[in-house]
Each structure stands twice: as C-alpha cells, then as structure tokens.
Amino acid sequence: AQSVTQLGSHVSVSEGALVLLRCNYSSSVPPYLFWYVQYPNQGLQLLLKYTTGATLVKGINGFEAEFKKSETSFHLTKPSAHMSDAAEYFCAVSEGGNDYKLSFGAGTTVTVRA
Amino acid sequence: NAGVTQTPKFRILKIGQSMTLQCTQDMNHNYMYWYRQDPGMGLKLIYYSVGAGITDKGEVPNGYNVSRSTTEDFPLRLELAAPSQTSVYFCASRDRAGEAIQYFGAGTRLSVL
Numbered sequence: 081a082q083s084v085t086q087l088g089s090h091v092s093v094s095e096g097a098l099v100l101l102r103c104n105y106s107s108s109v110p111p112y113l114f115w116y117v118q119y120p121n122q123g124l125q126l127l128l129k130y131t132t133g134a135t136l137v138k139g140i141n142g143f144e145a146e147f148k149k150s151e152t153s154f155h156l157t158k159p160s161a162h163m164s165d166a167a168e169y170f171c172a173v174s175e176g177g178n179d180y181k182l183s184f185g186a187g188t189t190v191t192v193r194a
Numbered sequence: 195n196a197g198v199t200q201t202p203k204f205r206i207l208k209i210g211q212s213m214t215l216q217c218t219q220d221m222n223h224n225y226m227y228w229y230r231q232d233p234g235m236g237l238k239l240i241y242y243s244v245g246a247g248i249t250d251k252g253e254v255p256n257g258y259n260v261s262r263s264t265t266e267d268f269p270l271r272l273e274l275a276a277p278s279q280t281s282v283y284f285c286a287s288r289d290r291a292g293e294a295i296q297y298f299g300a301g302t303r304l305s306v307l
Contacts, residue, residue: 084236089234112294114295116298121300121301122300122301123198123284123298123299123300123301124237124284124286124298125298126295126297129294129295131294170236170237174294180225180288180294180296181227181239181242181252182227182237182239182294182296184229184236184237184238185236186234186235186236187234187236
C-alpha cells in the first residue's frame with residue numbers, strides 16, 4: 081500500500097521567489113508520481129508526472145520535480161513565483177497494476193504575495 | 195473538447211434524501227473514478243471502474259453506490275444522505291494505455307443539511 085505526505089499545508093511566497101513544495105511517499109513497488117494543481121472552484125489539472133526514465137521532469141507553467149528514490153521524495157519547484165501560481169497543489173502516487181488507482185497527499189495551498 | 199463532465203455543480207440535500215451525481219466522459223476511456231475531497235484531507239477514492247459492467251470499491255465506499263452500463267457514464271448514487279457526505283466530489287477518467295494520467299471533471303459541491 082502506498083501513502084503520500086506533503087509537508088506544509090500552507091506555503092506563502094513573494095512574487096519572484098522560489099516555490100518549493102515537498103512530497104514524500106511510501107510504496108512497495110516503483111511508483112508513478114504526479115503533481116496536480118487545483119485553482120479555486122475548479123477540478124484538478126496535471127502539472128507533471130514521473131513514470132520512468134529521467135528523474136528530473138518538467139511540467140507546465142515552469143514547474144519541475146525530481147524523483148529521488150533513495151529519499152522517496154518527489155518535491156515540486158518553480159524558480160520564480162507568479163501571482164497566477166496561487167492554488168492548491170496535490171502530490172499523488174500510483175503503484176500501477178491494472179487499475180492505476182491514485183493515492184493523494186493532503187494538499188498544499190500556495191499564496192503569492194505581491 | 196468536453197473531457198469529463200459532472201452535473202450538477204452544486205446541490206443541497208436534506209438528511210435522508212437520495213440523489214445521483216452524474217459523470218460523463220467523451221474520451222472513450224476505460225477507467226473511471228469517483229473521489230471525494232474534504233478540507234485538509236486530499237482526495238479519497240470512493241469507487242472505480244475498469245470498464246463497462248465492472249466496478250470496485252475504493253477507500254471510502256460506505257454510503258455510496260455506482261454503476262457502469264456504458265463506457266461514457268459512471269453515476270454515483272447516494273441513497274440516504276448524511277451530513278458526513280458533505281463534500282466536493284470529483285469524477286476522473288483515464289485511458290487503458292498511456293501513463294496512468296487521470297483527467298478530472300470540475301466537481302460537484304454537495305451539502306447535506
């Protein structure tokens with residue numbers, strides 16, 4: 081069984097500053113890893129994913145994440161925050177198999193200060 | 195490009211009432227999922243389906259029922275609504291192939307009073 085821990089339920093950053101959202105997981109098999117973003121009153125939108133191959137993955141809107149197997153982590157970063165990055169971010173893990181069920185972290189809400 | 199469509203967007207129920215949350219996808223995806231989202235809890239899987247006629251329980255199935263008679267539709271039924279079912283409900287779908295990416299609807303916000 082897998083579990084996902086997102087450190088910090090709220091993160092506040094200044095516009096132009098680094099955004100760092102932490103995600104650690106536990107999984108009995110090599111996982112598929114995802115970051116989703118949810119803007120207010122909207123559904124979830126995929127930011128990026130790791131399945132196999134290169135451990136540094138780039139996503140939409142300038143975000144990237146690095147899969148570190150030894151640390152069981154998949155932290156999300158963006159070098160320079162923009163006001164439009166204010167949203168809730170979810171890390172999710174799938175162990176694959178026939179149903180590809182996702183386990184989600186509790187989410188991190190990002191606010192961006194002008 | 196409709197994707198995953200959920201109706202209604204908002205609903206208020208009285209305790210003990212029943213309702214069906216509708217979910218339709220036009221991407222011909224085999225896999226469909228229902229989640230509920232509660233503040234500070236992330237998303238929890240209620241039920242899922244790997245194809246028409248096949249459904250299975252997720253993490254929090256109690257109080258809900260589903261059916262999957264067609265590839266496109268995956269309705270979620272609440273038979274006797276309880277305040278604990280106040281939540282935001284999301285439907286998602288994914289293709290059999292590909293890299294396990296789930297595509298989400300915009301959600302249904304349900305209040306049970």
